Amino acid sequence: MPTETFEFQVEARQLLQLMIHSVYSNKDVFLRELVSNASDALDKLRLAALRDDTLDADVSDLHIELEIDQDARTLTVRDNGIGMSYDEVGQLIGTIANSGTAEFLRELREAQDAAGAEGLIGQFGVGFYSGFMVADEVTLLTRRAGERQGTRWTSRGEGTYTLEPVDDAPRGTSVTLHLKPADPDNQLHDYASVWKIKEIVKRYSDFITWPIRLVGGTGDEGETAGSQTLNSMKALWARSREEVSEEEYHELYKHIGHDWREPLETIQLQAEGTFEYQALLFVPSHAPHDLFNQNYRHGLQLYVKRVFIMDDCEALLPSYLRFVKGVVDAQDLSLNVSREILQQDRHIRMMQRRLTKKVLSSVKNMMTEDTERYATLWREFGAVLKEGLVTDPDNRDALLAVTSFTTTQGDDGTVTLRQYVERMPEEQDDIYYITGESRESIDNSPHMEAFRERGIEVLLLTDPVDEVWVDAVGEYEGKRLRSVAKGEIDLGAREDDRSEDEKEQQAEAYAGLLGWMRERLQEDVKEVRLSTRLTVSPACLVADANDLTPALENMYRAMGQEVPRTRRILELNPDHALVKGLNEAYGHREDPSDLTDTAELLYSLAVLAEGGRPKDPARFVQLMADRLERTL
Numbered sequence: 001m002p003t004e005t006f007e008f009q010v011e012a013r014q015l016l017q018l019m020i021h022s023v024y025s026n027k028d029v030f031l032r033e034l035v036s037n038a039s040d041a042l043d044k045l046r047l048a049a050l051r052d053d054t055l056d057a058d059v060s061d062l063h064i065e066l067e068i069d070q071d072a073r074t075l076t077v078r079d080n081g082i083g084m085s086y087d088e089v090g091q092l093i094g095t096i097a098n099s100g101t102a103e104f105l106r107e108l109r110e111a112q113d114a115a116g117a118e119g120l121i122g123q124f125g126v127g128f129y130s131g132f133m134v135a136d137e138v139t140l141l142t143r144r145a146g147e148r149q150g151t152r153w154t155s156r157g158e159g160t161y162t163l164e165p166v167d168d169a170p171r172g173t174s175v176t177l178h179l180k181p182a183d184p185d186n187q188l189h190d191y192a193s194v195w196k197i198k199e200i201v202k203r204y205s206d207f208i209t210w211p212i213r214l215v216g217g218t219g220d221e222g223e224t225a226g227s228q229t230l231n232s233m234k235a236l237w238a239r240s241r242e243e244v245s246e247e248e249y250h251e252l253y254k255h256i257g258h259d260w261r262e263p264l265e266t267i268q269l270q271a272e273g274t275f276e277y278q279a280l281l282f283v284p285s286h287a288p289h290d291l292f293n294q295n296y297r298h299g300l301q302l303y304v305k306r307v308f309i310m311d312d313c314e315a316l317l318p319s320y321l322r323f324v325k326g327v328v329d330a331q332d333l334s335l336n337v338s339r340e341i342l343q344q345d346r347h348i349r350m351m352q353r354r355l356t357k358k359v360l361s362s363v364k365n366m367m368t369e370d371t372e373r374y375a376t377l378w379r380e381f382g383a384v385l386k387e388g389l390v391t392d393p394d395n396r397d398a399l400l401a402v403t404s405f406t407t408t409q410g411d412d413g414t415v416t417l418r419q420y421v422e423r424m425p426e427e428q429d430d431i432y433y434i435t436g437e438s439r440e441s442i443d444n445s446p447h448m449e450a451f452r453e454r455g456i457e458v459l460l461l462t463d464p465v466d467e468v469w470v471d472a473v474g475e476y477e478g479k480r481l482r483s484v485a486k487g488e489i490d491l492g493a494r495e496d497d498r499s500e501d502e503k504e505q506q507a508e509a510y511a512g513l514l515g516w517m518r519e520r521l522q523e524d525v526k527e528v529r530l531s532t533r534l535t536v537s538p539a540c541l542v543a544d545a546n547d548l549t550p551a552l553e554n555m556y557r558a559m560g561q562e563v564p565r566t567r568r569i570l571e572l573n574p575d576h577a578l579v580k581g582l583n584e585a586y587g588h589r590e591d592p593s594d595l596t597d598t599a600e601l602l603y604s605l606a607v608l609a610e611g612g613r614p615k616d617p618a619r620f621v622q623l624m625a626d627r628l629e630r631t632l
């Protein structure tokens with residue numbers, strides 16, 4: 001087969017352009033990316049050799065080699081790992097498989113400053129392409145273990161690449177960078193310098209579990225590479241915390257978490273006894289863009305006795321901790337363990353329980369000891385953690401203890417349920433909350449009027465999961481969690497409230513109108529009653545205590561479940577001029593049917609006030625225009 005030229009996929013081309021006109025200020029990281037890929041390739045080969053007896057591959061000296069040629073100004077990163085087939089090179093290197101890429105590129109264009117762009121790139125791990133930050137041409141020579149023919153891939157990063165079959169390629173992959181001239185003013189160092197390469201490896205890749213050897217080259221400093229191993233290869237998770245610097249932990253995190261930024265928290269756990277394992281977990285400082293995507297790949301890396309077994313091992317943590325990254329190294333599992341076995345393994349379940357508790361207790365510590373970091377954690381991952389309130393009843397109390405809320409009284413950040421209960425006035429029995437799409441829509445909700453007037457604190461819940469967990473949890477320390485938009489609300493009597501007699505008279509005066517309206521609006525509402533929660537608005541809609549809220553109904557429908565339409569209760573404000581007027585008009589009519597439009601409008605206003613949409617917007621507009629016209 002001759003050399004063939006191919007075009008990069010559009011997204012790949014865009015990313016390459018970004019690399020060439022680099023948005024990274026720190027270009028040193030290209031080496032970390034290439035070493036990281038080489039390390040993964042060695043992991044994969046060792047595993048393949050373990051699983052497949054027929055794979056005739058010598059795995060006795062797996063390593064990474066860095067070769068400097070100062071005369072040619074090239075740097076080669078070589079591994080004798082799994083390699084790639086001809087087709088794989090085209091697929092893996094010429095295209096970007098990540099479905100979030102388009103979104104990423106959009107976000108990147110929107111990122112105003114270089115720091116923002118840098119952070120975004122880190123999340124997407126553009127790995128191999130980062131070579132083009134420091135090289136104007138990149139050649140990749142590779143042969144897949146078990147195959148005879150190798151492949152050479154070459155590109156200058158300008159829209160096309162070539163592929164060519166090669167007969168005598170060694171197993172594994174070597175990436176040769178034809179280095180750009182050094183330009184220290186733009187952070188482009190001399191990457192043909194032995195000293196520089198040593199420094200970068202030590203800083204970013206020391207923990208890599210395969211030897212990284214430097215061969216060839218003489219440094220300007222007179223330093224000869226010879227052949228030396230540059231990294232200590234120490235598994236950080238097996239070392240005690242005192243021995244390891246924060247920076248070393250952070251570099252490991254960046255390697256396994258494919259993240260550019262520092263983690264928010266590092267959590268270490270060493271379990272001894274009959275089932276021994278070590279874990280090193282990280283809480284990222286930013287939520288990935290696809291955390292709520294169904295296909296989000298999560299889970300920890302699993303090692304067995306220092307041998308890498310798999311990425312994204314979901315069985316080790318519950319789904320609501322899917323943002324946690326890290327490594328677990330178990331001493332007593334079989335090297336052949338599969339995902340299916342892991343799902344059922346008793347020890348794995350015990351491990352999951354212990355790791356979950358450890359993460360939750362770290363969050364708790366953070367909450368008490370470092371409120372700023374806790375606030376970041378909650379902002380980024382609170383909505384995911386709350387899923388655990390529904391799915392993990394065993395840890396519900398621990399989760400409730402670290403859950404925090406914005407409230408109507410909290411300009412100063414957030415409160416916990418404990419704080420809410422502590423500052424509840426004595427006569428208040430329940431914990432009140434409101435759910436909605438955003439703080440603004442909630443703040444203006446008519447359901448809040450009486451609460452606001454009386455200064456009663458209300459929790460403001462704006463995550464979709466809130467609708468679900470409040471029902472699942474039900475109460476906290478004996479206090480019911482109650483929606484301000486559900487059921488009858490009795491906020492207790494106040495001095496200027498009506499007396500019982502007055503209320504009775506009022507109920508009588510409105511009885512006719514309420515009954516008539518219920519009949520008129522029966523398709524949409526199951527009851528019409530006087531409200532105790534409105535002070536300003538004429539009407540609002542509430543649900544019965546056990547009814548589904550409209551948001552939940554929509555959620556179930558979006559999931560493809562059939563749910564009957566819930567009819568709600570229309571509450572009228574007897575102190576509002578419109579409601580009073582309607583009642584009087586009703587009282588004076590023999591035949592009130594000409595008031596039907598007004599009743600309908602009142603209902604539509606209640607729908608609009610809670611951010612909903614009238615059933616028939618065109619009709620609503622027509623009725624409204626008609627009324628307005630009459631006021632002129």
Ligand SMILES: Nc1ncnc2c1ncn2[C@@H]1O[C@H](COP(=O)(O)OP(=O)(O)OP(=O)(O)O)[C@@H](O)[C@H]1O
Pocket residue numbers: 033037038041079081082083084092093124125126127128129172173258
């Ligand atoms: N040295 C290598 N040996 C074998 N396969 C490789 C090597 N380098 C890259 N690949 C393959 O090419 C794919 C793309 O690599 P690239 O660095 O662009 O992204 P990635 O490593 O998947 O992403 P990330 O940088 O986020 O880890 C890898 O997933 C891997 O399958």
